[in-house]
Amino acid sequence: LNIQPATIQPRATQEIEEIISIIEGLIEKGYAYPVKSGDVYFRVHKDAQYGKLSGRKPEDMQAGARVDIDEKKKNPLDFALWKGSKPGEPFWESPWGKGRPGWHIECAAMATKYLGLTIDLHGGGKDLVFPHHENEIAQSEAFTGKQFSRYWMHNGMLGLKSEKMSKSLGNMITIDQFLTEHPGDVMRLWVLNGSYRSPLSYSDEVIDQTEQAYR
Numbered sequence: 001l002n003i004q005p006a007t008i009q010p011r012a013t014q015e016i017e018e019i020i021s022i023i024e025g026l027i028e029k030g031y032a033y034p035v036k037s038g039d040v041y042f043r044v045h046k047d048a049q050y051g052k053l054s055g056r057k058p059e060d061m062q063a064g065a066r067v068d069i070d071e072k073k074k075n076p077l078d079f080a081l082w083k084g085s086k087p088g089e090p091f092w093e094s095p096w097g098k099g100r101p102g103w104h105i106e107c108a109a110m111a112t113k114y115l116g117l118t119i120d121l122h123g124g125g126k127d128l129v130f131p132h133h134e135n136e137i138a139q140s141e142a143f144t145g146k147q148f149s150r151y152w153m154h155n156g157m158l159g160l161k162s163e164k165m166s167k168s169l170g171n172m173i174t175i176d177q178f179l180t181e182h183p184g185d186v187m188r189l190w191v192l193n194g195s196y197r198s199p200l201s202y203s204d205e206v207i208d209q210t211e212q213a214y215r
Helices: 016-028 058-064 103-115 126-144 175-179 184-192 204-214
Strands: 032-034 040-042 079-084 099-101 119-125 149-155 158-160 200-202
Touching: 016 032, 016 040, 016 079, 016 103, 016 126, 040 126, 079 103, 079 126, 099 103, 103 119, 103 126, 119 126, 126 149, 175 184, 184 204, 200 204
Parallel strands: 119 149, 158 200
Antiparallel strands: 032 040, 040 079, 079 099
16 A cells, blocks of 8 residues: 555554553552452542543433343443453453453553553544544553643544444455456545545446556
């Protein structure tokens, strides 16, 4: 696609020590708590700014939360930083027993380690605004005391004709497949023709028109 490769491509599985260190720091600061099952949760109510990215207020989320969602949590809105292992799951040793990182803490650990305590730009799909990016902000800023990201850009979803393109639906077209039939710059032009915030619909007709315009 004529895009320069990333300088480094970190993997969460190689950053377990960093992840554990951040979780320990959050526990020491009172922002997190372990439970008997080996899980560790972030205290959402302790973060006065929680919801600032999505515009959601914790009290409104609390009103609609299911009480029975997880009895181990002190608050239904609290989210997992570390999960105790279940039979057959991958696990790593930790101060709380065998387990694995929560989804949100992986990203925060890698971002702060390789890019700095405050990053300039954070991107992602619109579907990640809440809870993923909201939780990234909460745990990172609670740990570092600094702004996590100066700017956020959330792109619209990519669709195949009228459906959202996703692995689970099996309606995927990979970059490699695309490049067997079209130059990489055709995809760049197709993407640039729309607003990044708007959804993009992929179809043979649209790509053929874009290739004609490119030529």
